[in-house]
Amino acid sequence: MNTLLLDSDDVDEHARTADVIGAVEDAFGAYERGDAQMPAKSYIDLPQYNGDFRSMPAYLDAGEWDAAGVKWVNVHPDNPADHDLPTVLGTMIYSDPETAFPLAIMDGTALTMKRTGAAAAVATDYLAVEDATTFGVVGAGAQSYTQLDAISEVRPIEEVVVSDLDDERIERFVDAYDDEFDVRAGSISEAGHCDVLSTVTPVRDPVVGPDDVGERTHVNAIGADAEGKHELSxxxxxxxxIVIDDHKQCTHSGEVNVPYHEGTLSDDDIHGEIGELVVGAKSARTGDTGVTVFDSTGLAIQDVAAAHVVYENARADGSGYDFGLIDTDR
Known part of the structure; x- marks a missing residue:
């Protein structure tokens, strides 16, 4: 029995957007029903390198399938300038829950991008107006592409407005989608007045206020992933x-972390977790007006769900590199 090695291109190819969205939705439902295990994310702080390591293990039983794995990921902000490496690098180990055999080792960076977009798509499907055709994004980095790819799977997006301080990044984004959508540069307010808005910035001082969104805009707040980060006023x-992915993570390091710890926002101001919407325990959007916000911190169950999709698709297609990591003849 062999382990499958999958690089970033393999993950990108086999993390088919619609499949990952469905698997992530299943994962949110399993977590809400108690059919998942997700220990707290653990950290190794490395101040001498201005970075850290994080381990994210999880198991989930989605009914028709179950899966387990762990993502080993870092944040090293000096990497791009000092080492010509990405700030975030990830490796995913995907295992058979029955035997613990390592079925696959795969790039976790591309996997994270895909599952983050998928989570926003799940939230958009439950919280955006049904006839949403316009999408705005604040921040034209790598995640902005995944957001649009995923959200356009659940809503018939026609027009796209992108806002960023870097004109070159805007130009690359527009060029990438010019043949698929009516896409243009715009202000934060122009992006925010679209039917769906995703914010994917690292800011600590909010850049989107009440006047910057429409009366029925759904916002996917993606950028806040650490204490002190805060995109929305x-x-x-x-x-x-407000709908969150996980109470502990969101109040610690999500979009709501700053106002929550300052006492400006409390549990009474949080409608529920996305898993509650998936299983029907809390209501999704019911009207055509009102602003909704999804606070997405990213959960290990999403990584495992996406890894399941990648592994199954890669095996079916005969992709990746098979190798004998473990001597099973012993």
């Missing part, structure tokens, strides 16, 4: 219907 959050 407190006034906007207090006016909106």
């Amino acid at each position: 407190d006034d906007l959050l207090l006016e909106a219907t």
Whole structure:
């Protein structure tokens, strides 16, 4: 029995967007039903290298399939300038829950991109208006592409507005999608007045306020992934219907972390977790007006769900590199 090695191109090819969205939705449902295990993310702090390591293990039983794995990921902000490497690198070990055999080792960076977009798509499907055709994105980095790819799977997006301080990044984004959508550069407010908005910036001072969104905009708040990060103003959050992915993670390092710890926002201001919407325990959007916000911190169950998709598709296609990691003849 062999282990499958899958590089970033393999993951990108086999993490088919619609499949990953479905698997991530299944994972949110399993987590809410208690059919998943997700220990707290653990950290190894490396101040001498201005970085850290994080381990993210999980198991989930989605009914028709179950899966387990762990993602080993880092954040090293000096990597691009000092080492010509990405700030974030990830490796995913995907295992058979029954035997613990390592079925695959795969690039976790591309996997993270795909599952993050998929989570936003799941939230958009439950929280955006049904006839949403316009999409705005604040921040034209790598995740902006995955957001549009995934969200356009659940809503018939026609027009796209991208806002960023870097004109070159905007130009690359527009060029990438010019043949698929009516896409243009715009201000934060222009992006925010679309039916769906994704914010994918690392800011600590909010850049999107109540006047920057439409009366029925759904916002996917993606950028906040550490204490102190904060893209949406407190006034906007207090006016909106807020759905989070996980209470502990979001109040520690998600979009709501700053106002929550300052006492500006409390549990009473949070509508529920996305898993509650998936299983029907809490209501999704029911009207045509009102701002909704999804606070996405990224969960290990999403990584395992996406890894399941990649592994099954790669095996079916005969892709990747098979190698004998473990001597099973012993």
